[in-house]
Amino acid sequence: MKNGFVVFTYTLLLASLVSACGQGKKSESSNSADSVASVEETAASTAPDLPPPSESSTHFSKVVGWKDGQLPKAPDGFVVTEFARDLDNPRRTYVLPNGDVLVVESQTERKGVVKKVVAAVSGQAKSGASGKSANRITLLRDANKDGKPEVRETFLEGLNQPFGVLVIGNTLYVANTDALLKFPYQTGQTRITAKGTSILALPAGGYNNHWTRNLLANADGSKIYISVGSGSNVGENGMENEVNRANILEINPDGTGERVFASGLRNPVGMDWAPGTQTLWTAVNERDELGDELVPDYITSVKEGGFYGWPYSYYGQHEDPRRKGERPDLVKKAMVPAVPVGSHTASLGLAFYDKTAFPEKYRNGAFVGQHGSWNRSSFAGYKVVFVPFQNGKPSGKPEDFLTGFIASDTDVFGRPVGLSVLPDGSLLVADDAGNRIWRVSAK
Numbered sequence: 001m002k003n004g005f006v007v008f009t010y011t012l013l014l015a016s017l018v019s020a021c022g023q024g025k026k027s028e029s030s031n032s033a034d035s036v037a038s039v040e041e042t043a044a045s046t047a048p049d050l051p052p053p054s055e056s057s058t059h060f061s062k063v064v065g066w067k068d069g070q071l072p073k074a075p076d077g078f079v080v081t082e083f084a085r086d087l088d089n090p091r092r093t094y095v096l097p098n099g100d101v102l103v104v105e106s107q108t109e110r111k112g113v114v115k116k117v118v119a120a121v122s123g124q125a126k127s128g129a130s131g132k133s134a135n136r137i138t139l140l141r142d143a144n145k146d147g148k149p150e151v152r153e154t155f156l157e158g159l160n161q162p163f164g165v166l167v168i169g170n171t172l173y174v175a176n177t178d179a180l181l182k183f184p185y186q187t188g189q190t191r192i193t194a195k196g197t198s199i200l201a202l203p204a205g206g207y208n209n210h211w212t213r214n215l216l217a218n219a220d221g222s223k224i225y226i227s228v229g230s231g232s233n234v235g236e237n238g239m240e241n242e243v244n245r246a247n248i249l250e251i252n253p254d255g256t257g258e259r260v261f262a263s264g265l266r267n268p269v270g271m272d273w274a275p276g277t278q279t280l281w282t283a284v285n286e287r288d289e290l291g292d293e294l295v296p297d298y299i300t301s302v303k304e305g306g307f308y309g310w311p312y313s314y315y316g317q318h319e320d321p322r323r324k325g326e327r328p329d330l331v332k333k334a335m336v337p338a339v340p341v342g343s344h345t346a347s348l349g350l351a352f353y354d355k356t357a358f359p360e361k362y363r364n365g366a367f368v369g370q371h372g373s374w375n376r377s378s379f380a381g382y383k384v385v386f387v388p389f390q391n392g393k394p395s396g397k398p399e400d401f402l403t404g405f406i407a408s409d410t411d412v413f414g415r416p417v418g419l420s421v422l423p424d425g426s427l428l429v430a431d432d433a434g435n436r437i438w439r440v441s442a443k
Helices: 004-019 113-122 328-333
Strands: 078-084 090-095 101-105 136-141 151-156 164-168 171-175 179-184 197-201 213-217 224-228 247-251 259-263 268-273 280-284 296-301 339-343 347-352 366-370 383-387 399-402 416-421 427-431 436-442
Touching: 090 164, 090 416, 090 427, 090 436, 164 213, 164 224, 171 213, 213 268, 224 268, 247 268, 268 366, 280 347, 280 366, 296 347, 296 366, 339 366, 339 383, 347 416, 347 427, 366 416, 366 427, 383 416, 399 436
Parallel strands: 268 347
Antiparallel strands: 078 436, 090 101, 101 136, 136 151, 164 171, 171 179, 179 197, 213 224, 224 247, 247 259, 268 280, 280 296, 296 339, 347 366, 366 383, 383 399, 416 427, 427 436
């Protein structure tokens, strides 16, 4: 899609779409760097060598789905099975205290003529689910632990683009795109009918697919962390429309005490604690339209008060040419992420392996779900990669773990995203475009 009227139309409509992006509700807590605590650790010489910006490409995948019996591929020594199918865009999984699995079914909603035309012209409409979000959470129970759930129940419905799920004691938290809700919960429940209580407003929607709001609690349940993606690619709608966005927020379990824990994280979806530490890690989906090799998505430890560059710079002090000279003070203190995981991979899922069923090399390491992106001339992502860790720190480069999602240079079978580790040590992979949950176990 390089020349002609189609390109012009797409560009014009995309610009209109960007300018019409939803604006989040402002609060006293802002994601501007002026509100972020001073950070002693700044950009360092550990940043990878990056090429200069280049021409941007567009290459949406077409989802063709899985045939019966067809499976993704794992390394030797592992078995891949189908844990669940016939779901409606299963974006996220969460393991309850008793081992039940919650599957969050929700998706991007393209509302309005402009968004629908852009999706059709660009090919985006065929790269994933379209239509109305299911706005549902389904419960799966594998009582006999044979890897095949016998119970499947609608656990909670009537939500608004849910994503994050969290249990603290007898309270279930659900992060809609626009609010954090809490519900009374008892272990073993298969359905919640009580009306949720909203305890925190969140900025709704966001650029492209940045509507997801993830949740994570600290060890004693005294704090909740909420990931909120940006409302734009690179702040093109004005930073006044990015309040409380591109952040990880911290609150108390009752919704009070909201503050910015870390900022400058364009779309920090996956969150988890490195085993044996009190260090929060996140997977970040970086910016678009700087060329095939820019900007690398990454996983990184998250420092309290840390600023990670968005939108003014990337990977430390690499200044974004579209924001050149605007905030040299922020560029100077932008922190370098820990591990690059490929440009335009749409790395959204993150789960540390804290069990012992997998071979030694995988223990305490990180699995990253790469949903696959559109802003590259050839496909990148569309797989799960593994990053080895030792003593709470990365000890090697990312390596492929679950592949086989790409069918050709135009088609894909599915798109992996959310990850969870089951009590038996197997790994669950949510494939939202394939409408399946895959289970990977060691032989």
